[in-house]
Amino acid sequence: MEDYKFLFKVVLIGNAGVGKTCLVRRFTQGLFPPGQGATIGVDFMIKTVEIEGEKIKLQIWDTAGQERFRSITQSYYRSAHALILVYDISSQPTFDCLPDWLREIEQYASCKVLRVLVGNKTDREDRELPTHVGEEFAHRHNMYFIETSAKEADNVEKLFIEIAKELTQAQECCFPHPPLTGFELMTPTFVFFGRSLFVVDTLTRTAKLEICHPKMCQMSLCLQQGKLDQNLPVAHGGYPLPRSRARDARLVVVVVWL
Amino acid sequence: MLAAYVDLKKAFDSVHHYETAAAHIHRFLAMDETLLLHTTDSASKAENVETWFDRLRQAEKELSSLITHKFDEAVKREDMASVDRFFKLFPLLKKHEEGLKKFTTYLCAKIQESTAQNLASAQNLGPREKRSHVIWADTFTLLFEGIARTIEVRQPIIETYYGPGHLSLVVEMLQRECDRQAGRVGSEMRKHRRLDAVVSAVRNSLRFGGGREPRADQPDPRDLDTLLGELTLINARAELYLRFIRRRVTADFEASLPVAAEREKKEAEFEGRLSQSQLVCDMAVIVGDYTILEQFYLNESFKKALAMDTVEEGAHTSSIVDDAFYIIKKSIRRSIASSSVDGVCAMLNHAVTLVETQLVEGFRQTLRKGFPAQGYLDLNQAYTVLQSSLQSTLQAGKINSTTTDSDALRQAFLTALNNTGTSMCHVRSLYASLEDSINSAMVGLSNTARAKLDSCLNDLKTTTGKLAMVVEFGISQLRATAVKPRVKPWVDIFNTISHDIQEVLVMALEALHEEAKPLGLEVSWLKTKVQNQFASYEANDPFSQTLMVQVDGLLGSFTSLLTEENYKALVGVLVSEVAEQLEKAVFKSSFNRLGGLQFDREVRAIVGYLSQVSEWGVREHLTRLTQMATLLNLESIAEVSEYSSTTTWRLTPSEMRKVLQLRVDFKADEIKRLKL
Numbered sequence: 038m039e040d041y042k043f044l045f046k047v048v049l050i051g052n053a054g055v056g057k058t059c060l061v062r063r064f065t066q067g068l069f070p071p072g073q074g075a076t077i078g079v080d081f082m083i084k085t086v087e088i089e090g091e092k093i094k095l096q097i098w099d100t101a102g103q104e105r106f107r108s109i110t111q112s113y114y115r116s117a118h119a120l121i122l123v124y125d126i127s128s129q130p131t132f133d134c135l136p137d138w139l140r141e142i143e144q145y146a147s148c149k150v151l152r153v154l155v156g157n158k159t160d161r162e163d164r165e166l167p168t169h170v171g172e173e174f175a176h177r178h179n180m181y182f183i184e185t186s187a188k189e190a191d192n193v194e195k196l197f198i199e200i201a202k203e204l205t206q207a208q209e210c211c212f213p214h215p216p217l218t219g220f221e222l223m224t225p226t227f228v229f230f231g232r233s234l235f236v237v238d239t240l241t242r243t244a245k246l247e248i249c250h251p252k253m254c255q256m257s258l259c260l261q262q263g264k265l266d267q268n269l270p271v272a273h274g275g276y277p278l279p280r281s282r283a284r285d286a287r288l289v290v291v292v293v294w295l
Numbered sequence: 296m297l298a299a300y301v302d303l304k305k306a307f308d309s310v311h312h313y314e315t316a317a318a319h320i321h322r323f324l325a326m327d328e329t330l331l332l333h334t335t336d337s338a339s340k341a342e343n344v345e346t347w348f349d350r351l352r353q354a355e356k357e358l359s360s361l362i363t364h365k366f367d368e369a370v371k372r373e374d375m376a377s378v379d380r381f382f383k384l385f386p387l388l389k390k391h392e393e394g395l396k397k398f399t400t401y402l403c404a405k406i407q408e409s410t411a412q413n414l415a416s417a418q419n420l421g422p423r424e425k426r427s428h429v430i431w432a433d434t435f436t437l438l439f440e441g442i443a444r445t446i447e448v449r450q451p452i453i454e455t456y457y458g459p460g461h462l463s464l465v466v467e468m469l470q471r472e473c474d475r476q477a478g479r480v481g482s483e484m485r486k487h488r489r490l491d492a493v494v495s496a497v498r499n500s501l502r503f504g505g506g507r508e509p510r511a512d513q514p515d516p517r518d519l520d521t522l523l524g525e526l527t528l529i530n531a532r533a534e535l536y537l538r539f540i541r542r543r544v545t546a547d548f549e550a551s552l553p554v555a556a557e558r559e560k561k562e563a564e565f566e567g568r569l570s571q572s573q574l575v576c577d578m579a580v581i582v583g584d585y586t587i588l589e590q591f592y593l594n595e596s597f598k599k600a601l602a603m604d605t606v607e608e609g610a611h612t613s614s615i616v617d618d619a620f621y622i623i624k625k626s627i628r629r630s631i632a633s634s635s636v637d638g639v640c641a642m643l644n645h646a647v648t649l650v651e652t653q654l655v656e657g658f659r660q661t662l663r664k665g666f667p668a669q670g671y672l673d674l675n676q677a678y679t680v681l682q683s684s685l686q687s688t689l690q691a692g693k694i695n696s697t698t699t700d701s702d703a704l705r706q707a708f709l710t711a712l713n714n715t716g717t718s719m720c721h722v723r724s725l726y727a728s729l730e731d732s733i734n735s736a737m738v739g740l741s742n743t744a745r746a747k748l749d750s751c752l753n754d755l756k757t758t759t760g761k762l763a764m765v766v767e768f769g770i771s772q773l774r775a776t777a778v779k780p781r782v783k784p785w786v787d788i789f790n791t792i793s794h795d796i797q798e799v800l801v802m803a804l805e806a807l808h809e810e811a812k813p814l815g816l817e818v819s820w821l822k823t824k825v826q827n828q829f830a831s832y833e834a835n836d837p838f839s840q841t842l843m844v845q846v847d848g849l850l851g852s853f854t855s856l857l858t859e860e861n862y863k864a865l866v867g868v869l870v871s872e873v874a875e876q877l878e879k880a881v882f883k884s885s886f887n888r889l890g891g892l893q894f895d896r897e898v899r900a901i902v903g904y905l906s907q908v909s910e911w912g913v914r915e916h917l918t919r920l921t922q923m924a925t926l927l928n929l930e931s932i933a934e935v936s937e938y939s940s941t942t943t944w945r946l947t948p949s950e951m952r953k954v955l956q957l958r959v960d961f962k963a964d965e966i967k968r969l970k971l
């Protein structure tokens with residue numbers, strides 16, 4: 038058995054020719070392949086990285102940008118932990134397609150997926166998209182943003198390591214050990230607000246919550262049957278409970294991270 | 296030396312006998328000119344040799360153009376024997392590459408010709424002819440088989456006259472022809488089958504979220520069956536063909552390149568070109584089109600099955616479960632038949648999406664509505680109503696509508712619960728059977744391909760976890776509304792009966808005392824008498840008897856409604872509910888020695904009964920209760936330590952103290968002093 042703490046699926050998408058395969062090859066093999074041909078279907082690579090002394094296995098799915106393979110590539114969105122959406126900073130058309138890609142993500146990916154926008158080919162002289170344009174787009178659509186160059190190995194390592202870090206942290210707080218006991222979380226929705234995590238779920242009975250994780254400093258639990266139970270501390274100072282979330286939920290767990 | 300001259304002269308003289316001439320030229324070409332010149336002693340001779348060389352070079356030139364000309368003529372005349380004859384001569388003139396190129400060009404022309412014929416007959420084939428539904432796959436097959444046969448037939452002559460290591464050149468040239476011809480067949484196929492129109496209609500239908508009413512141009516999934524079959528066949532044939540040429544070329548490299556590094560480099564180069572060839576790209580596009588159609592087929596067939604979802608009388612599950620897995624299996628199996636790893640992976644992914652978003656989510660939604668508690672006190676009546684809920688929904692008018700509503704809800708709930716459990720079994724067997732077919736149908740996979748398949752297969756397997764969570768949720772719903780409220784009144788009886796059987800004992804002793812005294816009877820007689828009294832008390836024991844009958848009734852009402860697995864889960868829940876509530880009830884009572892004995896008997900009876908109806912794992916729930924009974928049935932506190940040496944207590948020390956305190960005759964400070 039290989040030993041690793043978590044396995045994450047990372048899927049790269051974006052127009053043909055923006056450099057997805059080059060990014061993956063740079064990260065997994067440390068090289069910039071000359072004359073890289075268009076990807077056909079889906080490529081697959083694995084790399085294990087170390088995050089805070091723990092081995093994290095990244096399963097990287099490099100998809101073809103060509104429209105004709107969409108049914109094949111889309112089938113991977115749903116199980117992805119992270120989606121890397123790549124455009125080419127020297128090509129306005131690849132940027133203009135981003136809204137289409139986002140629509141696809143909306144339709145096929147899980148709502149919990151970590152979404153990262155990448156502007157690739159920063160080494161090129163003929164830049165058409167200033168950094169702030171990508172940044173603003175990412176911000177508007179609630180995505181992480183980074184600019185890279187697969188050719189010059191700029192920010193490539195950082196891109197994947199940050200993703201691994203982010204996913205590890207999310208995983209650890211979603212499934213603390215021992216897990217939440219006393220009730221079943223059926224379709225928990227995890228919502229991050231700043232450093233606090235809201236777990237929203239429908240639940241029928243009073244729950245005893247045991248979360249043991251060194252990073253959790255405060256945790257409150259509100260049982261809500263129609264309305265919030267006022268006797269329980271609601272969240273912690275500063276972050277009000279998001280109304281729309283609370284309305285249809287019976288249980289709201291708020292975890293604050295150190 | 297003399298021999299050399301003679302040979303040279305002969306070669307020149309016999310220039311019209313091509314084989315011999317070529318053989319002589321070959322020998323000449325193998326000679327070292329300067330060496331020959333140096334070894335000639337006299338100047339005149341050397342001069343002589345030089346003229347010979349000139350004449351020979353001239354002869355070589357002439358011969359080579361003659362052979363080329365003859366070869367071209369033979370090609371024109373389609374004189375196979377002469378083509379072969381002159382092809383063999385090029386290597387003698389050290390014109391390997393030229394010979395191979397000319398020869399392969401000739402072979403390519405033949406392929407072009409036969410493909411043109413095959414295309415024409417495919418186009419003219421009437422729609423009712425036997426193989427018209429796979430005619431394009433057949434046409435592709437003819438192309439691939441033709442090339443494979445060409446290689447098969449020509450390889451020996453190439454190897455014999457040109458030596459090993461030349462196959463890749465021939466194969467690559469043939470492959471370029473194959474690319475062109477496959478492109479022609481492909482575009483005819485697209486036209487003929489209206490593939491692009493079908494694909495774009497399906498793409499639109501998938502993109503717009505498969506609205507309620509199907510779009511006008513949306514094809515009927517059943518009409519896609521044939522097309523899907525043909526597309527998979529095409530790719531499977533191409534894969535077979537590619538595997539063949541890979542094998543042949545690799546073997547040729549192995550025979551000609553002994554240095555591993557060099558060989559691997561050549562192989563990698565060949566593979567690089569092959570994997571970027573037009574054929575491979577075209578096939579990938581066909582697989583892409585196939586996948587989108589198959590995805591549509593899967594989703595639409597599922598929608599249809601869902602619309603016709605019914606529960607047959609006496610069945611635990613509804614038709615959707617079997618139907619859904621039948622459809623999924625069919626789609627994935629078809630993708631396996633295509634031999635395309637990407638196609639199989641995509642279909643596995645689409646299947647997982649279907650299971651998780653449709654089945655898991657659908658069942659969960661139904662279970663969320665809950666299992667309405669029954670308002671009946673009489674179990675048998677409730678049972679009958681539950682049984683006949685199917686009929687009652689059919690005769691909805693006759694029965695009070697609210698009852699019918701909750702009957703329907705109950706029915707829907709139980710069906711969903713059974714559907715979920717059965718889906719888990721289906722996923723498991725689907726996984727096993729797909730793994731088998733992949734292993735047998737897709738051989739010689741690269742490590743990457745294998746890893747891709749394994750990952751996607753594994754995703755399919757892990758859907759059982761999601762289903763298991765839904766089952767658990769459903770069972771917990773059942774516990775909350777069908778088990779807990781029922782068990783409560785049964786256990787409440789426990790508290791209405793005194794386990795501080797003081798009065799009983801006092802009465803018995805008083806009576807005995809009266810009788811015994813005048814007769815001077817023994818203590819042992821006294822004891823028997825007490826026991827008899829006690830036995831009669833037990834015989835009328837209203838608690839454990841009732842509890843067992845009630846539990847039996849409740850379980851009985853579910854046996855025929857739940858699948859075996861779900862029934863077991865219900866039993867588990869029932870047992871733990873009884874155990875839990877009874878524990879609480881015990882803490883509300885008090886016991887004396889006799890009461891403890893009575894309780895022990897009751898627990899034994901109940902545990903005995905529940906063990907009979909349940910499985911090993913479930914009995915764990917009862918251990919605490921048994922241990923409580925043991926503590927309450929002790930002669931003295933001192934016995935606790937005796938038991939401790941042989942028992943693993945499931946009760947915490949503080950719980951044990953609390954239990955012991957229930958015995959009215961045990962002293963509090965003694966209990967406190969106990970070392971636990």
Ligand SMILES: Nc1nc2c(ncn2[C@@H]2O[C@H](COP(=O)(O)OP(=O)(O)OP(=O)(O)O)[C@@H](O)[C@H]2O)c(=O)[nH]1
Binds near residue numbers: 056058077101161
């Ligand atoms: N200058 C520069 N060129 C790059 C960079 N990354 C990729 N390229 C070039 O962009 C072209 C396309 O790169 P790929 O990695 O094949 O693009 P892709 O996104 O995988 O394309 P598809 O597989 O067709 O979807 C290649 O010619 C690369 O050499 C980069 O960082 N800088």
Ligand SMILES: [Mg+2]
Binds near residue numbers: 057074099
């Ligand atoms: Mg690529």
